[in-house]
């Protein structure tokens with residue numbers, strides 16, 4: 001990035017920008033919103049509360065040109081192997097190309113539709129002949145977070161025959177036990193969702209779930225009625241004993257954290273019906289078209305990505321808060337933590353050199369009104385400068401007077417917070433001073449439905465990609481997670497053989513304390 005011609009100019013501009021107060025930009029230009037907002041049908045991105053001027057924006061847009069962003073967008077969409085460290089394409093946008101679907105994608109849609117139909121029409125029955133009422137998705141990371149986030153958000157508008165959905169991801173087994181306690185084995189179906197079908201978290205939980213069914217079912221064929229697999233690994237699904245019609249596929253060119261657009265989205269289709277699922281894909285596709293075709297200066301994904309680069313690299317902000325003003329987006333921050341930080345949490349360039357600039361932000365978040373009573377204190381008066389994304393919906397989720405009242409209260413709070421963070425206030429004493437100058441975006445969507453949710457997720461995906469291009473890093477691999485997995489298997493062997501030799505003293509000390517505690521009880 002540093003060799004790009006506009007970099008040094010941006011560094012200079014950044015030094016100037018750090019000296020001015022964000023509020024002064026509003027004082028200088030009373031119509032700042034018009035100049036610093038961008039839109040497409042269904043969404044307005046207001047980035048007027050960013051500490052950026054026209055000249056700085058122009059220079060950032062130049063930086064994007066110099067980093068060959070247009071070429072990279074073409075590479076992404078044309079299926080080139082942009083994930084060079086795994087020798088793969090990153091084809092998530094092809095999964096939502098409803099006009100020109102790949103034959104293999106279309107084929108999986110049909111298989112998925114057939115399964116959804118069998119469940120909705122109560123044809124899929126368990127070992128005792130009873131129809132399925134509950135579906136448990138067993139998966140972790142990308143095989144969990146996207147479907148969990150989306151189905152939680154859209155719970156209120158599910159199709160009438162949708163089964164109850166449950167999500168289990170943690171390998172400690174507690175979450176699964178709690179869910180199983182509420183369910184009947186006769187009417188429960190498990191989706192074993194794993195791109196690799198080798199993840200110990202998922203496979204260990206799936207085995208426990210299978211044992212639970214086996215305690216009631218007397219035949220293997222009856223047991224396997226209760227399992228569906230979703231994976232790129234057909235041989236492993238077969239080996240696990242999954243029935244051929246219960247195996248849904250996707251492909252290695254779909255990254256785990258981008259896989260909710262594939263058959264990993266089965267729970268979304270079960271909840272929303274195939275029509276709703278297609279609306280979800282359609283929303284993402286509309287964002288894809290916008291990203292590909294709209295000039296950078298009006299392109300919401302490009303602008304969102306560049307603003308982030310400006311904040312991280314030139315204004316030295318390390319934190320990004322995700323603040324949806326809608327409780328339905330309870331899991332959005334968890335989902336974005338993986339999307340953003342597993343993608344751009346990298347320290348070497350595409351060619352393997354160590355970067356000498358900051359890359360990924362540290363992202364966290366919470367439903368806005370709850371976060372107001374938790375960590376907003378830090379944003380208003382702490383020593384950290386952070387950037388925030390406020391997410392808001394124009395339409396209320398109902399039309400009674402009370403709905404309108406709550407909706408207005410919510411809007412008022414969202415706007416009040418972004419304004420307070422921006423403008424600040426001098427207090428009667430230092431404890432009551434609000435420095436202000438905290439930057440934010442507001443993403444205003446028409447309403448929260450499958451289509452607009454698809455649009456929002458695709459927007460963040462593309463913003464992450466834009467940032468990776470500027471930083472010259474590969475956002476599609478995740479080697480960082482491998483070391484911990486390997487060491488965990490080594491430690492498990494040590495635990496099973498009660499042997500602490502060759503371990504560091506911290507690990508030894510903790511294991512011995514655990515064993516002593518277990519012996520005492």
Ligand SMILES: O=P(O)(O)OC[C@H]1O[C@](O)(CO)[C@@H](O)[C@@H]1O
Nearest residue numbers: 141142143194195196199256481
């Ligand atoms: O779907 P799988 O193969 O079980 O992997 C689950 C998750 O594990 C990771 O590979 C790394 O933790 C994620 O990228 C992925 O989403």
